[in-house]
Amino acid sequence: MDQIRIVIADDHPLYREGVARTLSEDAGLLVVGQAQDAPGAVELTERMTPDLLLLDISMPGGGGLQALRQVMALPNPPKVAMLTASEEDDEVMQALKAGALGYVLKGVGSRELVGIVKDLARGQSYVSPSLAGRLLAAMRGGQKAKAANPLEDLSKREEEILRLVAEGKSNKEVGLALDLQEKTVKHYMTSILQKLHLRNRVEAAVFAREHLR
Amino acid sequence: MDQIRIVIADDHPLYREGVARTLSEDAGLLVVGQAQDAPGAVELTERMTPDLLLLDISMPGGGGLQALRQVMALPNPPKVAMLTASEEDDEVMQALKAGALGYVLKGVGSRELVGIVKDLARGQSYVSPSLAGRLLAAMRGGQKAKAANPLEDLSKREEEILRLVAEGKSNKEVGLALDLQEKTVKHYMTSILQKLHLRNRVEAAVFAREHLR
DNA sequence: GCTGCCTTCGGACTTTAGCCCGTTTTCCGG
DNA sequence: CCGGAAAACGGGCTAAAGTCCGAAGGCAGC
Numbered sequence: 001m002d003q004i005r006i007v008i009a010d011d012h013p014l015y016r017e018g019v020a021r022t023l024s025e026d027a028g029l030l031v032v033g034q035a036q037d038a039p040g041a042v043e044l045t046e047r048m049t050p051d052l053l054l055l056d057i058s059m060p061g062g063g064g065l066q067a068l069r070q071v072m073a074l075p076n077p078p079k080v081a082m083l084t085a086s087e088e089d090d091e092v093m094q095a096l097k098a099g100a101l102g103y104v105l106k107g108v109g110s111r112e113l114v115g116i117v118k119d120l121a122r123g124q125s126y127v128s129p130s131l132a133g134r135l136l137a138a139m140r141g142g143q144k145a146k147a148a149n150p151l152e153d154l155s156k157r158e159e160e161i162l163r164l165v166a167e168g169k170s171n172k173e174v175g176l177a178l179d180l181q182e183k184t185v186k187h188y189m190t191s192i193l194q195k196l197h198l199r200n201r202v203e204a205a206v207f208a209r210e211h212l213r
Numbered sequence: 214m215d216q217i218r219i220v221i222a223d224d225h226p227l228y229r230e231g232v233a234r235t236l237s238e239d240a241g242l243l244v245v246g247q248a249q250d251a252p253g254a255v256e257l258t259e260r261m262t263p264d265l266l267l268l269d270i271s272m273p274g275g276g277g278l279q280a281l282r283q284v285m286a287l288p289n290p291p292k293v294a295m296l297t298a299s300e301e302d303d304e305v306m307q308a309l310k311a312g313a314l315g316y317v318l319k320g321v322g323s324r325e326l327v328g329i330v331k332d333l334a335r336g337q338s339y340v341s342p343s344l345a346g347r348l349l350a351a352m353r354g355g356q357k358a359k360a361a362n363p364l365e366d367l368s369k370r371e372e373e374i375l376r377l378v379a380e381g382k383s384n385k386e387v388g389l390a391l392d393l394q395e396k397t398v399k400h401y402m403t404s405i406l407q408k409l410h411l412r413n414r415v416e417a418a419v420f421a422r423e424h425l426r
Numbered sequence: 427g428c429t430g431c432c433t434t435c436g437g438a439c440t441t442t443a444g445c446c447c448g449t450t451t452t453c454c455g456g
Numbered sequence: 457c458c459g460g461a462a463a464a465c466g467g468g469c470t471a472a473a474g475t476c477c478g479a480a481g482g483c484a485g486c
Binding site: 011012013014015016017018019021022085106107108109110113165166167168170198199200201202203205206209 | 224225226227228229230231232234235298319320321322323326378379380381382383411412413414415416418419422
């Protein structure tokens, strides 16, 4: 049986090193390339046509999610696993929706990683346990799988107002900034809170900080 | 000349591995221990009395900053460098104020790290360039060096309340959660806003999200 | 041409938030 | 022992936030 050909993309040289060496120690695995940014990852994947791409989410040059989408658009896309420190449900969702086979937190042990990589290469998906639980919960709560971003429900104006609220502005100040009546801003707030299933402007501000921009 | 004895603390096994191997390849350096959490780092440092401690900031069991303070309180504290992905000015400040000699971002290259480690062992401080600039700016802006955190002004209770506010809770809900009168919570809010120079609870929530963990 | 959604506003509310006056208890340092 | 800060509470008040009515023009799709 052939070796599993792997490309690693991570902007931290030392972490990349750790992963590469750990995987290389297993006879069944072969690291055929390393990239340090999103464009590099796409380019390398295209050139090396690996079986598996380990992709960090937080990378310069567009971020791992964008790289994921580009890689999946290639003629013979490899299996892709996101390897990341982030636990944002949102990003997990987006990554899996975009075609990632696995989502592995950077805290994994070396021994574990080798096992996971082999599973992934066989087409077996993998999501780190601590995430898996919350993922399932999110799906149960959100019915089918649309939980990605309720932000899309917001109109242009609503989003604009939400941004200002997230900066700590009062309704009156938002009105002043956008040349609207305070009353109108209040109406928008009500609608924003309803659409995002939030209870008050503090929750809205926090939500905006974490999901907007 | 003796080798430089180093302890590495990081909760990511793979990253730890990468650092350890990179450093070990240099004849002048000797990795004498690895820890994966804050208490472990303190304990290991106490037992091994290394020359240098490389400390990750985000670690289970209290976080790297706490470990830093404990380590510095030891009879013969090693030189300590924070090794982290975080770029929070706040944390850099706190770390340096607590006695860290260096603040190295995880994005460093292997070759660089070896050089930096040797500098540190000689007592030469080091702060990653991208941070150094902003640090100086912060100091110029904040006069002397007090810019660390206005959070220290908050009493225990105030901080507790701020956390709940940052979750979107109303004064009444905070009162319910902490078994206080709504009125009391309002009083605390007034005092919190005053101390942090903020105008309303939305700003407080945003502030808390960015400066409180 | 009708049906929606977006944008904008007004009236009339109720509920929260925030400030300024106080008081009491406790606890800690000089 | 006294001062000061923290912790908790109360009254009274103004302003801000949020909700529920309704309404009007615009622009898109069917």
